[in-house]
Structure formats: structure tokens, C-alpha cells
Amino acid sequence: MREVDEALARAYAQRPESDPPRGVPPAPHWPARALKPAIAWSSSPAAPARPAEPEWPSIVLSLEREWGERFEKLAGLLLAVQKRQGQKVFLFTSCHRAEGRTTLVLCLARALAREPLRTLVVDADLTGPMVARLLGLRPQVGLDDVVENGLALPDALVDLVDDHLAILPMRSAVSQPRDFLASPAWTCTLARLRREFDVILMDGGPLFTGLSAAILHRSVDAAVLVYHRGMTGERAVLRAREVLEGGGVPLLGLAETFV
Amino acid sequence: MSRADVLRTMPATRPERAVSRPLAILIEVPAVKGNRLRPARPLAAGHVAGRRPGARRAKRRLRREVRIAGCALLVIVTLVSAGSFGWSSRPARALTCSIADATAGDWAEASAVDPPYATSLTEVPAVGSSKVVVLSIEPAGLPARGGTEVPVVFPGYVLPDDSLEGSAHEGS
Numbered sequence: 001m002r003e004v005d006e007a008l009a010r011a012y013a014q015r016p017e018s019d020p021p022r023g024v025p026p027a028p029h030w031p032a033r034a035l036k037p038a039i040a041w042s043s044s045p046a047a048p049a050r051p052a053e054p055e056w057p058s059i060v061l062s063l064e065r066e067w068g069e070r071f072e073k074l075a076g077l078l079l080a081v082q083k084r085q086g087q088k089v090f091l092f093t094s095c096h097r098a099e100g101r102t103t104l105v106l107c108l109a110r111a112l113a114r115e116p117l118r119t120l121v122v123d124a125d126l127t128g129p130m131v132a133r134l135l136g137l138r139p140q141v142g143l144d145d146v147v148e149n150g151l152a153l154p155d156a157l158v159d160l161v162d163d164h165l166a167i168l169p170m171r172s173a174v175s176q177p178r179d180f181l182a183s184p185a186w187t188c189t190l191a192r193l194r195r196e197f198d199v200i201l202m203d204g205g206p207l208f209t210g211l212s213a214a215i216l217h218r219s220v221d222a223a224v225l226v227y228h229r230g231m232t233g234e235r236a237v238l239r240a241r242e243v244l245e246g247g248g249v250p251l252l253g254l255a256e257t258f259v
Numbered sequence: 260m261s262r263a264d265v266l267r268t269m270p271a272t273r274p275e276r277a278v279s280r281p282l283a284i285l286i287e288v289p290a291v292k293g294n295r296l297r298p299a300r301p302l303a304a305g306h307v308a309g310r311r312p313g314a315r316r317a318k319r320r321l322r323r324e325v326r327i328a329g330c331a332l333l334v335i336v337t338l339v340s341a342g343s344f345g346w347s348s349r350p351a352r353a354l355t356c357s358i359a360d361a362t363a364g365d366w367a368e369a370s371a372v373d374p375p376y377a378t379s380l381t382e383v384p385a386v387g388s389s390k391v392v393v394l395s396i397e398p399a400g401l402p403a404r405g406g407t408e409v410p411v412v413f414p415g416y417v418l419p420d421d422s423l424e425g426s427a428h429e430g431s
Contacts, residue, residue, distance in 0.1 A: 070287070
């Protein structure tokens with residue numbers, strides 16, 4: 001699957017620039033649809049799109065203010081992996097919910113946004129998307145609309161005020177995660193994201209409360225397991241590692257939260 | 260989705276390196292006061308806004324305890340019912356066998372005394388090879404039927420006249 005993504009990324013890169021930008025068709029036989037603006041910032045359709053101003057959660061700002069160097073260190077580590085091994089899609093997953101996964105992803109995204117790279121945060125928690133709601137975004141088009149309904153990918157991308165950072169939120173949960181991730185539209189979308197962004201942070205769902213993350217690991221390059229010592233035991237961590245590495249995703253390491 | 264895709268998520272063999280190589284801790288995120296994500300925009304209708312943060316945790320804990328108690332109760336009821344059924348059926352079977360043995364022995368003894376019983380006893384086992392329990396209100400081991408009857412006297416009761424009393428007490 002990763003080879004297909006890379007081949008599609010190369011094909012997109014070889015496309016001449018004179019072509020007008022069009023939405024990624026979700027499937028070869030689906031026609032492109034009329035697009036709606038991602039965020040209703042203005043009632044005038046002719047107004048130029050301006051970056052969104054998310055309301056960052058106070059805990060993210062607090063963590064960044066007090067322990068920002070830790071996130072910068074982790075960002076540097078991911079960048080080193082990206083440069084050394086060419087891996088750019090990182091999955092952040094956990095064994096259960098409420099282990100601090102989204103908090104870590106948002107803090108890390110803010111740290112990566114200071115680098116001269118294009119960073120993307122993908123809300124890949126297919127059964128319980130939270131990123132848009134936590135940031136106060138009201139997307140008209142989400143990742144689920146891009147993959148399932150064939151809407152354009154640029155309309156779902158939310159460029160934030162912090163340059164070099166974009167969010168790809170989900171508007172609602174996906175009813176069938178397996179079909180969602182097995183669809184050609186998902187492959188095309190991920191290939192285009194690989195081409196357009198340098199680092200992609202995927203806020204994946206928990207491993208043991210659904211099947212989404214277990215299939216999602218076929219689309220990522222490496223994974224970071226977020227765990228809270230009070231909620232997840234050693235056996236669960238070992239089992240999560242087996243699941244990830246059995247799917248061919250190298251586990252970079254653990255991110256311990258609520259220390 | 261094919262079966263191979265499904266099975267790919269579950270590794271068949273446990274990778275050895277997972278056990279051998281320890282996992283590195285990339286970052287330790289400390290717990291900050293009020294370390295909980297709260298949505299920037301309010302929840303949809305149906306959710307109670309402004310609920311205490313500990314209320315959800317307490318509710319979740321209560322739900323978990325109720326679930327555990329229900330499961331424990333189910334297990335206990337199952338074990339108790341299985342045990343009671345097993346122990347109640349065993350003595351019944353043993354009593355049946357003992358009755359059958361005892362009755363057969365009584366029949367054998369009675370056959371030497373009472374010809375009608377003996378005839379019936381010889382016919383009963385011929386029906387099948389298994390032992391047959393015959394229930395009767397007649398005592399099985401009594402030697403003779405026409406013996407002297409022992410009168411049963413209840414204290415305080417006047418027995419009916421059986422023409423054996425003395426003439427001196429007649430009419431009293």
C-alpha cells in the first residue's frame with residue numbers, strides 16, 4: 001500500500017503545473033463535484049480564503065509554555081527520522097481513549113510549525129474525531145467528505161495562522177472505518193498529502209477500542225504509542241507493539257503522558 | 260476487504276524483537292493542573308454543558324462497578340444453580356438404585372413365602388434386563404397376611420363394641 005502511495009505521489013509530482021488545480025477524485029469513475037468553502041468565514045463567496053484562527057485549548061498552551069522544550073526535542077527527533085529514513089507520516093495512537101493523544105499531537109504540531117516545513121495534522125480518529133471541536137473549527141468539508149463524498153481536498157484543509165501548519169479535520173465519525181480506509185479515495189488523498197506536506201501527524205484512534213487504527217497503520221510510515229501509566233499496563237503496551245509491528249509499522253517509541 | 264487484509268492486523272506469530280528490544284520513551288508529558296482537553300465550542304444538544312469534570316469520571320466508574328457486579332452475580336448464580344442441580348440429582352439416582360436393590364432382595368425373600376408374590380416377581384424381571392421398581396402399599400417383607408391383628412388403641416378414645424366385653428359393663 002505504501003508503494004502505491006509513493007507511486008501516486010510521483011505521478012502527481014510529474015503532472016505539469018499548467019493544469020488547473022482540481023480536487024482529488026475519490027474513485028476513477030466518480031466525477032468531481034461542486035465545492036463548498038471549508039469554513040464559512042465570510043458570506044461573500046468571492047472573498048479570498050484567509051487562514052483560520054483556531055482556539056487552542058488552554059492545556060496545550062500551558063504545556064507549551066511550561067514544557068515546550070520537550071516537545072521541541074520530540075519534533076527534532078521526528079525531523080531527524082524524516083530526513084534520515086524519508087518517513088513523513090507518523091501515527092500517534094494509544095491503547096485506550098483519553099490517554100492524552102490529541103494533546104500531544106497538538107503540542108507537537110505547534111512545535112513543528114516553527115520549523116521551515118509544511119506540517120499537517122490529520123484527524124484520523126475515524127470513530128471519534130475531536131480535533132475540529134477542540135480547536136473550535138466548524139468545517140463545512142471534512143476528511144470524511146473528501147473520501148466518501150468526493151469533495152475536494154483543498155476545501156477540507158484548514159490553514160492556520162501559524163504558518164506551515166494545516167489541519168485536516170473530520171466533520172463526523174465514519175460508520176465503516178474498514179471500507180473508508182480501503183477505498184481508493186483514501187489512497188489518493190494520502191498520496192496527495194504526502195506530496196504536499198513534509199511532516200504529517202495522524203491523530204489515530206485507540207488500538208483496542210475499534211478497528212480503525214489497526215487498519216490505518218498500513219498508510220503510515222511509523223508510529224508513536226501514547227500511553228498513560230495509570231490506564232495502560234505493560235501487557236497492553238506489548239500487545240499494541242505486536243499489533244503495530246505485525247502490520248509492518250515500526251514503533252518509534254513511547255510517549256508517556258500524565259507523568 | 261479480503262480475509263488476508265483482515266488477518267494482517269493480527270500477527271500470527273509473536274515477533275521476537277518485540278520482546279528483546281526495549282521501547283524508548285520519546286517524551287514524558289507532565290500532568291499540568293487541569294490537564295484535560297475541553298472543547299473550544301460547546302457540545303451538541305443533549306449534552307449538559309458546565310458539568311463538573313469529576314462527574315463524568317464518577318459516572319464512568321459507577322457504570323464499570325455496576326457492570327462488574329452484574330457479571331459477578333451472573334457467574335455466582337450460574338455456579339450455584341449448576342451445583343444445586345448436580346447435587347440434587349446424585350442422591351436421587353443413588354436412592355433409586357438402593358430402592359431397586361432392596362426391593363429385589365425383598366422380592367426374593369417373599370417369593371419363598373408367598374406364592375402369588377413369587378409369581379409376580381418372576382414375571383417382572385422378564386420384561387427387561389434392568390431392575391424395575393415396583394411400588395406397593397403392602398409391606399414387602401411381612402411373612403403372613405392372616406396373622407393376629409394388633410389393635411391400635413389411642414388414649415382417650417372409646418373403642419366400638421366388638422361383643423367381647425363383659426356383660427357387667429353392658430349399657431353403661
